[in-house]
Amino acid sequence: MTGYLVRRILWLLPVLVGVTFLVFLTMHLAPGDPVKIMLGPRATEETLNRVRTELGLDRPMPVQYVSWISRVLAGDWGRSIQLRRRVLPLVSSRFASTALLGFSALFLASLGGIGAGIAAAFKRHTAWDRMFTFLAIVGFSIPVFWFGLILQFIFGVRLGWLPTSGMIASIGGGGAWDMVYHLILPVAALAAEPMALIARMTRSSMLEVIQEDYIRTARSKGLTEKVVLLKHALRNAFVPILTVIGMQLGFVFAGSVFVEAIFSWPGVGNLIVNGILARDFPIVQGSILLIASSYVLINLLVDVSYAYVTPQLRYD
Amino acid sequence: MTRPSAHRRDSEWVRVLRQLVRDRTAVVSFFALCALLLASLLAPYLGLPDPNIIDLGHRLDGPGENGHLLGADEFGRDYLTRLIWGGRISITIGFFAVILSLCIGLLLGLLTGYLRGVWDLTIMRFVDVLMAFPYILLAITIVAALGPGLRNTMIALAVAGVPYYTRIVRGSVLGLMDKEFILAARAVGTPPLRIIVKHILPNVIAPMIVAATLDVGWMIMAGAGMSFLGLGAQPPDAEWGLMLSNGSKYLRAAPHLSLFAGMAISLVVLALNFIGDGLRDALDPKVQRF
Numbered sequence: 001m002t003g004y005l006v007r008r009i010l011w012l013l014p015v016l017v018g019v020t021f022l023v024f025l026t027m028h029l030a031p032g033d034p035v036k037i038m039l040g041p042r043a044t045e046e047t048l049n050r051v052r053t054e055l056g057l058d059r060p061m062p063v064q065y066v067s068w069i070s071r072v073l074a075g076d077w078g079r080s081i082q083l084r085r086r087v088l089p090l091v092s093s094r095f096a097s098t099a100l101l102g103f104s105a106l107f108l109a110s111l112g113g114i115g116a117g118i119a120a121a122f123k124r125h126t127a128w129d130r131m132f133t134f135l136a137i138v139g140f141s142i143p144v145f146w147f148g149l150i151l152q153f154i155f156g157v158r159l160g161w162l163p164t165s166g167m168i169a170s171i172g173g174g175g176a177w178d179m180v181y182h183l184i185l186p187v188a189a190l191a192a193e194p195m196a197l198i199a200r201m202t203r204s205s206m207l208e209v210i211q212e213d214y215i216r217t218a219r220s221k222g223l224t225e226k227v228v229l230l231k232h233a234l235r236n237a238f239v240p241i242l243t244v245i246g247m248q249l250g251f252v253f254a255g256s257v258f259v260e261a262i263f264s265w266p267g268v269g270n271l272i273v274n275g276i277l278a279r280d281f282p283i284v285q286g287s288i289l290l291i292a293s294s295y296v297l298i299n300l301l302v303d304v305s306y307a308y309v310t311p312q313l314r315y316d
Numbered sequence: 317m318t319r320p321s322a323h324r325r326d327s328e329w330v331r332v333l334r335q336l337v338r339d340r341t342a343v344v345s346f347f348a349l350c351a352l353l354l355a356s357l358l359a360p361y362l363g364l365p366d367p368n369i370i371d372l373g374h375r376l377d378g379p380g381e382n383g384h385l386l387g388a389d390e391f392g393r394d395y396l397t398r399l400i401w402g403g404r405i406s407i408t409i410g411f412f413a414v415i416l417s418l419c420i421g422l423l424l425g426l427l428t429g430y431l432r433g434v435w436d437l438t439i440m441r442f443v444d445v446l447m448a449f450p451y452i453l454l455a456i457t458i459v460a461a462l463g464p465g466l467r468n469t470m471i472a473l474a475v476a477g478v479p480y481y482t483r484i485v486r487g488s489v490l491g492l493m494d495k496e497f498i499l500a501a502r503a504v505g506t507p508p509l510r511i512i513v514k515h516i517l518p519n520v521i522a523p524m525i526v527a528a529t530l531d532v533g534w535m536i537m538a539g540a541g542m543s544f545l546g547l548g549a550q551p552p553d554a555e556w557g558l559m560l561s562n563g564s565k566y567l568r569a570a571p572h573l574s575l576f577a578g579m580a581i582s583l584v585v586l587a588l589n590f591i592g593d594g595l596r597d598a599l600d601p602k603v604q605r606f
Contacts, residue, residue, distance in 0.1 A: 011444075014441060015441075015448050018442070018445030019449070022446075026460045029461035029462065030462070030463060137586065137589050140589070141586035142582045142585075143582065145557075146574070146577075146581065146582060149574050157571075250450035251450070253453065258541060262564070273545050273547070275460075277547075281460075292448055292449050292457075295448065295453075
C-alpha cells in the first residue's frame with residue numbers, strides 16, 4: 001500500500017506542475033496585450049507599465065512562470081483588477097461555498113441514486129423498472145442549467161416556498177437553517193444528473209451480481225429477496241458504484257458553475273465566469289488553479305481509498 | 317486471430333442495424349432528430365421571418381399571441397423562428413467540436429499507441445494534465461485564454477474532448493499491436509505510416525465513430541451551457557443556450573421563453589441519448605438493457 005501511495009504521489013507531481021503551467025498560460029495565450037485587455041482602452045501608459053511590472057509581464061516567459069509559481073507557493077496570488085482585493089483569501093472563501101454546494105449535491109445524488117437503483121433492481125423487468133429506465137435517461141439529458149431554472153420557477157417564483165437566489169437571506173438571515181433553506185434548490189438542481197448516473201450504475205451492477213452463485217445459494221437458503229439484495233448483492237456491487245460516485249466529483253465541480261450562475265450562489269464558479277467576462281486574469285487564474293488542484297488531490301484520495309478496499313488495484 | 321474480412325464486417329453492421337430498428341424508442345428518436353435537423357438546416361428556405369427583426373410592440377408576447385406560435389422574446393422577435401435558426405448554431409457547435417476532438421484524438425492516439433516510447437510518454441502526460449481539469453472547467457479555462465465567442469467555444473470544447481478520444485484510440489491501438497496481421501505487416505517491412513493507415517485505422521475508426529455519436533449530445537449541451545454563461549454565442553445570435561439565458565431574466569413575466577429554449581436542447585440531447593443507448597445495446601447483444 002505504501003509503495004502504491006508513493007507511486008501515485010510521484011505521478012501527481014508532474015500533473016500538478018502541468019496544471020499550474022496551463023493556468024499560467026491562460027493570460028499569455030490571449031490575443032493582444034493582456035494588460036491592455038484588463039485595464040481597458042482608457043488606461044494611461046504609466047498605469048499599463050506599472051501593472052505590467054507588477055505582474056512581471058516585462059520579463060521572458062520561463063522567468064515569469066518561475067516567479068509566478070514561487071509567489072503562488074508563498075501564498076501571494078495577486079490582486080483582483082476588478083474587485084481590488086487579494087485573490088487568495090477571496091477565492092478560498094468562495095471555494096468553501098462551492099465545496100458546500102458540491103459535496104451536498106454529491107451526497108444527495110449518492111443517497112437518492114443508490115436507493116433508486118436498488119428499487120429498480122428489486123422491481124426488475126416491471127413497469128416500474130421501465131419507468132425508472134426512462135427517467136434515468138431523461139435525468140442526464142436535461143441540462144443542469146435548464147433544470148435549475150425549472151426548479152427556480154416552480155418552487156421559488158410560482159409557489160414561493162424556497163428562496164431563488166443567494167446563500168443567506170439579506171434581511172435577518174445568517175443561521176445554519178437559513179443556509180440549508182437556501183441550499184435546497186441549488187443542491188437539487190446539481191444532484192439530478194449524477195443521481196441518474198449513480199442509479200443506472202447501481203441497477204446494472206446489482207443485476208450483474210444477482211446472477212452469481214452465492215446469490216443463488218442465499219436464495220436457496222430461504223432468505224427474503226430484501227435480505228438477498230441489501231445484504232448480499234449490494235456489498236459486492238459496491239465497488240463500481242463507488243467508482244461512478246468518484247467520477248461525479250468532476251461533474252459537481254463543473255456543474256456548480258451553472259448552478260451558481262442561476263441561483264447567484266457566491267461560489268468560485270461565479271467568480272470565474274465574471275472574471276472571464278471582465279478579463280480579470282488574476283481572479284480567473286486563482287480560481288481555476290484552486291479548483292483544478294483540489295480536483296487532482298480529491299481524485300488522489302478517491303483512488304487511494306479504492307486501492308484500500310480493492311487490493312488488486314494497487315498493482316495496476 | 318486474423319483481420320476480419322470486409323464481408324464479415326458488413327454483415328455485422330447489418331445485424332446492428334436490424335437490432336437498432338427493433339428498438340422503437342431509438343427509431344422514434346432518430347426520426348424526431350432528423351426532423352429537427354432538417355428544419356434547422358432548411359431554416360433559410362422555410363419562409364420564416366428574419367430571426368433578428370426587432371418588433372418592440374410585441375415584446376414578450378405569449379404563445380399563440382399575434383401570430384407568434386411560441387410567443388416572442390424581449391425584443392418582440394418570433395421565438396419559433398429563433399428556435400429553428402438557433403438549432404443551426406447549437407447543433408453545429410456539437411458536431412464541429414466532436415469532429416475536431418475526434419480528429420486530434422485519433423492522431424494523438426495513433427501516434428502514442430504505435431510509436432510508444434518518448435512520444436507516448438510526452439503526449440500521455442499532456443493528456444493527464446488536461447484530464448486533471450473537470451471537462452467544462454477545462455473548456456472554460458481555454459475560453460478564458462482565447463476570449464469569449466462562438467468560434468473560441470467550439471475550439472475549447474474540442475480541445476477539452478481530446479483526452480477522451482486519445483485514450484480510447486491509444487487503448488485500441490495497444491490492443492491491436494499484438495495481433496497477427498500487424499505482426500505480419502511489420503515482419504514483411506511495411507512502412508509504419510502504411511501500417512497505421514491501412515491496417516490499424518480501419519479497425520479503430522468504427523468504435524470511435526460510435527463513441528463520437530454518443531458524444532454529440534453532450535457537446536451540444538456543453539456548447540449551450542457555455543453560451544448560457546455568456547462565454548459562447550453572443551447577442552444578437554439565435555442560439556439555444558443564449559436564448560435560455562436571456563429568457564431566464566424574464567422568468568416571472570414570460571416563463572415560456574426559458575421553457576421552449578431548454579426543451580429544444582433537452583429534446584435533441586434526449587434523442588441522441590436514446591439512439592446511443594439503442595446503438596450500444598445493438599453493438600453488444602450480450603449486455604442486458606442498462
